[in-house]
Amino acid sequence: MVLDAVVIIFSYVLAYFIKFKTGLFDNEGAALSFEIYLSALLVIVPGYLMLYALFNLYTSKRIQARRIECSNIIKANTIGLLCFIVGLYVINEPNFSRSMMFIFYVVNIGFEVLFRNIVRYALRSVRESGFNLKHVLLVGYSRAAEQYIDRIKANPQWGYMIRGILDDEVERGTIYKGVKVIGTIENLPIILPENKLDEIAITLSINKYGKLEQIVNMCEKSGVHTKFIPDYNNIISTRPYTEDLLGLPVINIRNVPLTNFFNSTLKRCMDIAGSIGAIIIFSPLMLLVSILIKCTSKGPVMFTQERIGLHNKQFKMYKFRSMEVQQPKEERGAWTVQDDPRVTPIGKIIRRTSIDELPQLFNVLKGDMSLVGPRPERAFFVDKFKEEIPRYMVKHQVRPGMTGWAQINGYRGNTSIKKRIEYDLYYIENWTLAFDIKILFLTIFKGFINKNAY
Numbered sequence: 001m002v003l004d005a006v007v008i009i010f011s012y013v014l015a016y017f018i019k020f021k022t023g024l025f026d027n028e029g030a031a032l033s034f035e036i037y038l039s040a041l042l043v044i045v046p047g048y049l050m051l052y053a054l055f056n057l058y059t060s061k062r063i064q065a066r067r068i069e070c071s072n073i074i075k076a077n078t079i080g081l082l083c084f085i086v087g088l089y090v091i092n093e094p095n096f097s098r099s100m101m102f103i104f105y106v107v108n109i110g111f112e113v114l115f116r117n118i119v120r121y122a123l124r125s126v127r128e129s130g131f132n133l134k135h136v137l138l139v140g141y142s143r144a145a146e147q148y149i150d151r152i153k154a155n156p157q158w159g160y161m162i163r164g165i166l167d168d169e170v171e172r173g174t175i176y177k178g179v180k181v182i183g184t185i186e187n188l189p190i191i192l193p194e195n196k197l198d199e200i201a202i203t204l205s206i207n208k209y210g211k212l213e214q215i216v217n218m219c220e221k222s223g224v225h226t227k228f229i230p231d232y233n234n235i236i237s238t239r240p241y242t243e244d245l246l247g248l249p250v251i252n253i254r255n256v257p258l259t260n261f262f263n264s265t266l267k268r269c270m271d272i273a274g275s276i277g278a279i280i281i282f283s284p285l286m287l288l289v290s291i292l293i294k295c296t297s298k299g300p301v302m303f304t305q306e307r308i309g310l311h312n313k314q315f316k317m318y319k320f321r322s323m324e325v326q327q328p329k330e331e332r333g334a335w336t337v338q339d340d341p342r343v344t345p346i347g348k349i350i351r352r353t354s355i356d357e358l359p360q361l362f363n364v365l366k367g368d369m370s371l372v373g374p375r376p377e378r379a380f381f382v383d384k385f386k387e388e389i390p391r392y393m394v395k396h397q398v399r400p401g402m403t404g405w406a407q408i409n410g411y412r413g414n415t416s417i418k419k420r421i422e423y424d425l426y427y428i429e430n431w432t433l434a435f436d437i438k439i440l441f442l443t444i445f446k447g448f449i450n451k452n453a454y
Contacts, residue, residue, distance in 0.1 A: 003115065004052060005045050011111050012041060015104035019097060031095045040096075044084065048108075051076040057116075066117065073112045081105045127159030134160050135197050139185060139215055140204035141167035141174075144231040148203060149179050163197065168208075185215060192222040199225045206231045257431045258398045266433055267370065274371050274440075275364040282358055289320055289346075289355060297344045299325035302359060307376035310399045315368040317376060318359035322347025360402050372436045373401025374424040375412075385417055392417075395424045398431075403443040405435075 016037055019025050052058065055072040081101060088096050126132050136152075138145050145165060152160045164182035174181040183191065200219045204212060212228075219226040243250040257263050290301045303321040306314050323342040343351065350356040363369040369376070374395040377385070385392045406412075406423035427435070 001049055001052075001058065003119075004049060004057075004112070007111050007115050008045050008048050008108060009041060011108035012044065012104050013038075015100055015107050018103050018107070019100040025099060028097055028099060030097075032097075037096075037100075040084075043087075044080070047083070048076065048080050051080050066120070069116060070113050073116070074109055077105055077109050077112075123159075124157035128156045132159050134199055136160055136162050136199045136201055137191070137197050138162060138165040138179070139167075139188065139200060139202045139219075140208060140231075141165050141170040141176075141181060142203050142205035142208075142231045144205075144229045145203035146176055148201060148229055149177050153177055165203075166191070185211065188215070188218050189221075192218075192224065197222075197224050199227060202226065202228045204231065254394065254397075254429065256397050256428055258428070263431070267431075267436065268367070270433065270436065271364050271367075271370050275361045278358075279361050279365070282361070285355070286320075286358055289350060289358075292346050293321055293344075296346050297321075297324065306379060307400070308379055308382045308396065309368055309376055310396065312382075312393075312396050314379065315363070315376075317368070318362055320350055320356040320359060322351050322356045357402060364402065368399075370399040370401045372403055372427075372439045373399050374404050374427070375407065375420075376400035389418055389421055391425060392421055394428060395421065398428055403439060405439055408439060408442045408446060 016034065020027075020030055052073075055076045057069065057072055057076065081104075084101060085098060088094075088098070123132065138148070149162060152158065152162060162179045164180050165176075166183050166185050166188060167181055168184045168186070170181050172181055172183060200222075202212065202215055202219070204215070216226065216228075241252050241255045243252065258267060293301050299321060301321060303319045303323075304316045305319070307317040309315045322344060324344060347356070360369055364371055382393075404424065405427040406420040409423055411420040411423060427439075
């Protein structure tokens with residue numbers, strides 16, 4: 001917090017000199033003296049430190065992602081700026097430079113991110129050298145214990161040292177990636193006083209949860225920080241969330257950010273604006289493709305197909321026709337394959353370049369689809385995959401998309417459905433507007449050319 005205060009003061013003074021001493025900006029706000037501007041720090045410094053604390057910037061950074069920390073810094077600074085400007089209007093101070101505060105906003109975010117990354121890398125270097133470690137004991141040998149060890153071993157910069165595992169059924173001396181089973185759970189009251197532990201992680205297998213209350217009681221008597229790592233990550237999502245029902249904790253199996261009204265409205269606004277803009281930009285190309293299709297093969301320009309969308313509802317998805325016209329009963333219940341005789345010469349080009357999917361912009365405008373989301377499938381495949389692939393139907397909790405996280409990672413066409421669903425579930429559970437923008441940006445560079453489109 002002291003170092004943050006230094007960074008805030010430095011950024012503020014630097015912003016003052018950039019505004020008033022470099023000649024890059026006008027003299028708005030110059031009527032007030034430097035001393036008056038400095039006096040504002042009496043409000044800014046404690047106010048910003050409280051905001052940093054509110055946004056969890058003073059919690060342990062051992063495993064927190066840099067992206068999350070950077071996001072919290074931006075949020076705290078944004079609220080701080082807005083509050084300060086509102087305060088200026090409340091006290092009726094028109095001479096205080098608003099543009100200087102905007103400069104401070106940008107400079108302070110930059111220096112905060114830089115400073116915290118320097119500290120982060122310094123601490124990680126120290127931990128990788130074997131210092132500043134947290135010593136952990138695992139109680140219970142399970143899949144959760146193995147997965148926890150896997151992650152700790154793969155990230156020595158986190159600074160965790162696993163001292164051993166206690167389990168009643170696994171033989172003493174059993175080793176997993178250098179971590180040894182050192183005794184039974186009954187040994188816990190003996191081991192705790194003799195070992196200087198920082199944390200105890202309860203990693204019981206799911207069929208042994210009857211012992212959980214007894215183990216928690218033993219751990220809490222020791223005064224050592226205890227955490228619980230559940231052995232059911234194959235059942236629930238990676239980011240479940242809890243609700244407080246009058247003191248009763250309720251675990252929601254899956255967190256879907258787009259079920260939030262504000263998030264879904266924000267995404268829908270982006271879809272409407274983006275689809276209108278894209279239709280205008282690509283209209284000459286769509287007109288040219290329509291003419292080429294009409295001139296080179298018999299049949300309609302557009303091809304419609306029933307797909308399954310949001311909440312398992314069917315909708316007609318539009319595409320440029322890239323194959324010879326077939327009777328519905330003759331259409332194969334499978335994807336096209338390499339050198340498929342049904343594909344027209346123009347169809348090969350527009351399928352490989354994804355131009356055939358441009359009419360789906362009208363699906364987005366109608367609300368059947370989104371610019372970004374899991375790709376929709378035909379009812380035939382949905383009925384097939386929901387029986388074969390766990391959690392397949394979760395993808396229908398959001399609108400299907402023209403492009404998606406799975407597609408830009410190469411899972412399109414005749415590729416692994418299981419891997420595609422893994423990427424779709426990650427997108428659904430981790431959605432943000434910035435994530436959508438990232439996917440759209442990456443689609444421009446590696447999403448249009450589809451080597452698996454025949």
